[in-house]
Amino acid sequence: MGSPAHTQRSDTPDVYTALSTYDKPAIRRYQKHTRMADLSHLPGTWGVPFLGHLFWLLKDVHGWMDRQYQQYGPVFRARTPRLDSVFLLGPEANQLVFQNEQGIFSNFLAWDQVFATLFDNNLLERDFADHKANRRILQSAFKRPAIEGHMQLMNPMLRDGIFSWQTGRTIKAMDHVKTLLLNTGARVFLGTEAAHESDTLNRAFTSVVAATADPFKRKEIWFSPYARGLKGRQILNDYMTDNIPRRRNQPGHDLLSQFCHLRDDAGELFSDEEIRDHIVFVLFAAHDTTTSALSAILYTLATNQAWQDELRAEMHELNKDELEFDDVPRLKKTGLTLKEALRMYPALPVMPRYTLEEFEFKGHRIPANAIVTVSSLFTHYMPEYWTDPRTFDPYRFSPERAEEKQDFFQYIPFGGGAHKCLGMHFSEVQSKMFLFHLLKNFRVSKDPAMTRYRYNNVPLTFPTDGLPLRFDRL
Numbered sequence: 358m359g360s361p362a363h364t365q366r367s368d369t370p371d372v373y374t375a376l377s378t379y380d381k382p383a384i385r386r387y388q389k390h391t392r393m394a395d396l397s398h399l400p401g402t403w404g405v406p407f408l409g410h411l412f413w414l415l416k417d418v419h420g421w422m423d424r425q426y427q428q429y430g431p432v433f434r435a436r437t438p439r440l441d442s443v444f445l446l447g448p449e450a451n452q453l454v455f456q457n458e459q460g461i462f463s464n465f466l467a468w469d470q471v472f473a474t475l476f477d478n479n480l481l482e483r484d485f486a487d488h489k490a491n492r493r494i495l496q497s498a499f500k501r502p503a504i505e506g507h508m509q510l511m512n513p514m515l516r517d518g519i520f521s522w523q524t525g526r527t528i529k530a531m532d533h534v535k536t537l538l539l540n541t542g543a544r545v546f547l548g549t550e551a552a553h554e555s556d557t558l559n560r561a562f563t564s565v566v567a568a569t570a571d572p573f574k575r576k577e578i579w580f581s582p583y584a585r586g587l588k589g590r591q592i593l594n595d596y597m598t599d600n601i602p603r604r605r606n607q608p609g610h611d612l613l614s615q616f617c618h619l620r621d622d623a624g625e626l627f628s629d630e631e632i633r634d635h636i637v638f639v640l641f642a643a644h645d646t647t648t649s650a651l652s653a654i655l656y657t658l659a660t661n662q663a664w665q666d667e668l669r670a671e672m673h674e675l676n677k678d679e680l681e682f683d684d685v686p687r688l689k690k691t692g693l694t695l696k697e698a699l700r701m702y703p704a705l706p707v708m709p710r711y712t713l714e715e716f717e718f719k720g721h722r723i724p725a726n727a728i729v730t731v732s733s734l735f736t737h738y739m740p741e742y743w744t745d746p747r748t749f750d751p752y753r754f755s756p757e758r759a760e761e762k763q764d765f766f767q768y769i770p771f772g773g774g775a776h777k778c779l780g781m782h783f784s785e786v787q788s789k790m791f792l793f794h795l796l797k798n799f800r801v802s803k804d805p806a807m808t809r810y811r812y813n814n815v816p817l818t819f820p821t822d823g824l825p826l827r828f829d830r831l
């Protein structure tokens with residue numbers, strides 16, 4: 358890939374310093390005084406008046422991207438009532454944006470449009486040196502000893518949760534997965550013991566997540582999802598403020614306790630506020646993404662009964678009641694299934710960044726102060742890289758075929774570069790453990806009339822019908 362041509366620096370260069378040092382007042386000043394760039398010189402249209410392309414982005418982002426690509430190529434503009442953006446499609450675009458070698462792209466200025474103040478000070482919104490320093494500290498909470506501790510907590514919770522599901526009739530599988538992951542998350546991430554405490558936190562958390570999708574985000578409208586989300590966030594904050602001092606004095610397997618004992622290179626601990634904001638975001642980053650992934654996996658298994666039997670056999674071969682850390686890589690066919698489900702139905706189909714400088718890509722001038730969007734979903738179906746991309750074919754990821762290895766940036770369900778998902782390994786462990794307890798004991802099936810996976814891609818890839826599936830005890 359050729360490096361992008363720099364033709365103009367934005368007129369307030371100290372935004373780099375502000376982002377690198379996470380000087381929020383300075384970043385907010387920059388946002389206030391900066392106009393978003395005009396993108397009308399780029400290929401594409403502005404869609405319909407007022408709504409732009411919103412309808413298509415909500416209804417069928419994949420089909421819409423395909424049509425735009427056919428008509429305009431890999432660079433085109435898009436509009437929603439809140440924002441204009443430019444789509445950059447394909448592995449070359451993914452590499453440019455994720456590697457961010459020239460420091461052209463900011464995460465804060467892009468993701469802030471989604472999170473507003475709901476997930477203040479989170480890792481994904483941090484940039485450059487400040488991001489590196491925070492990520493370095495946090496990543497030790499995702500290493501083997503920590504994950505082994507989480508596994509001890511998760512094994513019984515996932516097994517008992519699955520056994521409580523109704524069998525012999527169709528149930529909304531996604532809702533059950535969601536609740537199971539919320540309860541598990543409250544225990545594994547926050548260390549809550551009491552069910553009523555988990556319920557309160559789960560309700561608060563759910564309202565914060567719902568608020569991210571509120572297009573207006575006006576706190577004065579007291580009944581709006583955003584206003585309710587801010588109240589939910591306060592409940593989470595209060596819980597953390599009460600619990601962090603206790604966790605500092607007592608080691609535990611849950612992630613909150615781990616965060617309380619993390620130190621930077623100078624030996625300094627995180628402040629209470631830093632711990633609070635990091636843990637609330639991790640809870641968010643883990644929850645809906647894993648719900649999305651497990652829903653897609655369940656659908657693919659319900660559709661492919663013979664393959665489901667092969668995974669079940671692989672699990673019985675372990676000859677164990679509980680999954681341990683070293684068993685995880687031994688579940689090879691299950692691993693291929695996770696990869697293929699995330700190829701076909703990536704939880705985050707598009708990812709935004711904000712341009713701090715003008716550059717050129719594929720002959721197009723992309724201005725500073727614009728939102729650029731890259732897409733896992735589009736890249737995961739490019740026929741140049743994938744054989745028969747619409748077919749469920751886990752063996753495409755086998756070492757013999759390794760279709761995903763032609764280009765390092767063609768398969769990006771977990772993003773790439775400095776911001777690549779911090780919970781990638783944790784999610785593999787959790788997903789395999791869930792399937793281990795499920796498939797050893799139950800068969801999952803669907804009504805033959807259900808001929809396709811019905812899902813929306815905004816804000817994340819979720820089944821629109823709650824995923825009606827049937828579980829039968831073996």
Ligand code: HEM
Pocket residue numbers: 480481482492638639642643644646647650703704705708709769770771772773775776777778779780781783784
């Ligand atoms: C299948 C499940 C998951 C998927 C598909 C997923 C996907 C992603 C993606 C695409 C990003 C990058 C977003 C961007 O670059 O704009 C990301 C970042 C992140 N994820 Fe995940 N994720 C999953 C599970 C988890 C879990 C279980 C955790 C924590 C336990 C987690 C924690 C994070 C964090 C902290 C970041 C921000 C990293 C950074 O900015 O340095 N994720 N995830």
